[in-house]
Amino acid sequence: MTDDLTDAAEHFALTLTQYGLQRMTARVMAALLFTQQDTMTAGEIGAQLGVSSGAMSGALKNLTELGMIERVPAPGSRREHFRFRDGAWATLMSKQNMALTLMTGAADEGIKVAGPDTLAGRRLADMRDFYAYMLSEMPALIERWRDRGARPQDS
Structure with a gap:
């Protein structure tokens, strides 16, 4: 090198x-x-x-x-x-779904303890909603990336 x-x-x-x-x-x-x-x-x-x-x-x-x-x-x-590996980055992001799931669950547990109508509960709900959104969008995003790799790209 x-x-x-x-x-x-x-x-x-x-x-x-x-x-x-x-x-x-x-x-x-x-x-x-x-x-x-x-x-x-x-x-x-x-x-x-x-x-x-x-x-x-x-x-x-x-x-x-x-x-x-x-x-x-x-x-x-x-x-x-x-x-x-070819496609390593998409594979890595696919495995991040577990982290997103864990973060969503951790936020839910925090909301149960703090209460949904408290300042902490609202912060945790924002966290949960963000990670839940990412979790729902990630598979389609990765699939679009993989589809993109199958054809030539504009320079």
């Missing part, structure tokens, strides 16, 4: 950590996102990041479970190869 790409990947990883992603997970994700190779082994990622492949095992597992990366066969190689 060129120095410019390496710098961009590290900056991207730093941005992700500012929004709560674990540092190593963010760095591994950025390495796979910015690579010019189709796939990378854990050893290649580790060499690029200056860490052992063992230090990355949790990050690789986490990113695989999130649907952001995938293991792929590499004929002639005995090592596992990883790549950034």
Whole structure:
């Protein structure tokens, strides 16, 4: 990877950590996102990041479970190869539906405790209504995005 790409990947990883992603997970994700190779082994990622492949095992597992990366066969190689998944962002947002559901439920519980006609209850109702709206709209939004990817876009 060129120095410019390496710098961009590290900056991207730093941005992700500012929004709560674990540092190593963010760095591994950025390495796979910015690579010019189709796939990378854990050893290649580790060499690029200056860490052992063992230090990355949790990050690789986490990113695989999130649907952001995938293991792929590499004929002639005995090592596992990883790549950034096509459609990874839509997959990630689809999984966010669980977070939206949890936030909606948490707001409902808060309203029960605070009471619907209190200041806190009204704030919580606004929160619940927002997350419920997002939850209802997200599937159609993701579907429109996926449909959009199937045809050429205007530049």
